[in-house]
Amino acid sequence: MNPVIRKLQASFALHSRALDHAGLLFGASLSVQHPIQGCLSFSNERQYRTMPTHGIGKYKHLLPKEAPKKKKERQQMKQIKMATYTEYGTLNVNVSGYDMILVEHYSQYVHNLCNRLGVKVAESYALPTKSTEVMVMPEQGTKMYVDAILKTHERIVQLSQLNATLCPTFMEVLLKNQPEGIQLSVKPHTEADYQTRFKARPELEGLMAQIT
Known part of the structure; x- marks a missing residue:
């Protein structure tokens, strides 16, 4: 080959x-x-959707558990402290007047003075505004008409355990710095004073009476 x-x-x-x-x-x-x-x-079928995630992507289980909110209870009157030989009991410093700005500023002054002198302030609150109508009768005729409406604003600075030796000096300072048009009074706190804090609602009281 x-x-x-x-x-x-x-x-x-x-x-x-x-x-x-x-x-x-x-x-x-x-x-x-x-x-x-x-x-x-096989991966295109998305079988991972049936698998447990164990909280992946969630954060609430990482936060501390909050205590359940308590239902707001109705406000109750505090116990009235009685006077002793060296201290007064619960006293109400009542500041009232027609000018709301003066009343508010003077009540703040009373509160700051108590803080400086070491007088314990139990509470500081405002009372409902009172309206007074000023009626005028004309020279001719008997029909009266409303000439003006005066609004009285009140603030309460409630003191607790005021020292008897400090009280005269405390009252003297308050009276010397009392502005014009402001009325000042100090008296022991009573249950009737506590009830005046709330605005009267005759309609609600009538419904409550019908229920009971």
């Missing part, structure tokens, strides 16, 4: 073996890649 033909046959056989080997490797790579494609198709 011609040697040229032999060389061609040998090279052809070598190439065929190389192609067969490459085919085996390519088939193996396909067999290895096939499970990956299966995983990709």
Whole structure:
């Protein structure tokens, strides 16, 4: 046989073996890649939605638990302290007048003076505003008409355990700094004074009477 033909046959056989080997490797790579494609198709089904998240993305379980809010109870009157040999009991410093700004400023002055002198202030509050109609009768005729409406503003500074030796000096300072148009009075606190803090509601009281 011609040697040229032999060389061609040998090279052809070598190439065929190389192609067969490459085919085996390519088939193996396909067999290895096939499970990956299966995983990709499996992940597209979103099976993780059925899995528990265990609070992922939530923060409320990390916050400390708050105590339940208590129902607001109706305000009750505090116990009235009685006077002793060295101290007064519960006293009400009543500041009233027609000018609300003066009344408010003077009541603040009384409160600040108590803080400086070491007098214990139990409470400081405002009473409901009272309206007074000024009626005028004309010279001719008997029919009266309203000429003006005066509004009285009141503030209470409630003192507790005022020292008897300090009381004269305390009252002297208050009277010397009392502005014009402001009325000042000091008296012991009573249960009737506590009831005047609340605005009267006759309609509500009538309904409550019908229920009871």
